[in-house]
Amino acid sequence: MITASVLHNSSAVQPPPPVRTEIAALYVRLQRDYDGRFGQLGGGFDMWWNRTKIGVESLFPGRGRLGPAWGTATTYARLSWWPFGEWTQTKQISDAEKDLRTEIEGFLARGVAPTLPGFKPTLAGWTIVGVIGVAIFVAGHAFLNDGVQGWGILTAGVGFVFAGAALLRRAFGGWR
Numbered sequence: 001m002i003t004a005s006v007l008h009n010s011s012a013v014q015p016p017p018p019v020r021t022e023i024a025a026l027y028v029r030l031q032r033d034y035d036g037r038f039g040q041l042g043g044g045f046d047m048w049w050n051r052t053k054i055g056v057e058s059l060f061p062g063r064g065r066l067g068p069a070w071g072t073a074t075t076y077a078r079l080s081w082w083p084f085g086e087w088t089q090t091k092q093i094s095d096a097e098k099d100l101r102t103e104i105e106g107f108l109a110r111g112v113a114p115t116l117p118g119f120k121p122t123l124a125g126w127t128i129v130g131v132i133g134v135a136i137f138v139a140g141h142a143f144l145n146d147g148v149q150g151w152g153i154l155t156a157g158v159g160f161v162f163a164g165a166a167l168l169r170r171a172f173g174g175w176r
Contacts, residue, residue: 015051015077015087022093023049029097030056034104041113043070051087052077054096056104060113068114072103 014020027047034056038045043060055073076096079085 015049015089019077019089019093023054026054026093026097030100030104034108037108041108041111043113052079054093054100056100070107070114072100072107074099 015023027049030047031045035045038058041058041060043058045056045058047054047056049055053073053075055071057069057071059069060067074091074096076091076093077087077089079087
């Protein structure tokens with residue numbers, strides 16, 4: 001087990017150098033083994049890490065700039081307290097690699113890229129956002145009428161943005 005105390009320095013979001021080297025090698029191995037297989041499904045492949053987690057993700061083409069994605073992560077270390085606590089490795093990088101490969105192989109075994117939600121889930125989601133927006137707008141209007149200076153307009157404005165986003169979603173090309 002490697003333990004390090006991380007205080008205010010430039011490597012505050014990275015693991016200690018020996019572990020960082022292992023993770024960089026893992027990135028090369030995973031990229032070599034899976035980039036082409038994700039490409040066959042029409043997606044890209046990438047890996048990320050920070051002081052406590054390692055994750056992989058794949059983005060697939062969708063409607064416009066938005067597309068479906070798939071990802072998984074595993075925890076390999078912990079901090080005694082966030083954000084500057086003592087860093088302790090809880091899992092070897094080789095074990096983290098096994099976890100990631102198991103999840104990746106499970107996804108690739110399906111042989112199908114993820115899809116975006118259909119019309120009904122999208123409609124339900126934006127309806128909920130619109131209702132929340134209207135409720136916030138009404139609360140803000142009530143505050144304004146109660147003489148709470150400034151907060152009523154701010155709250156009503158936030159509610160207007162929520163409701164407006166839901167109502168204008170169709171105008172910006174959604175729900176096809």
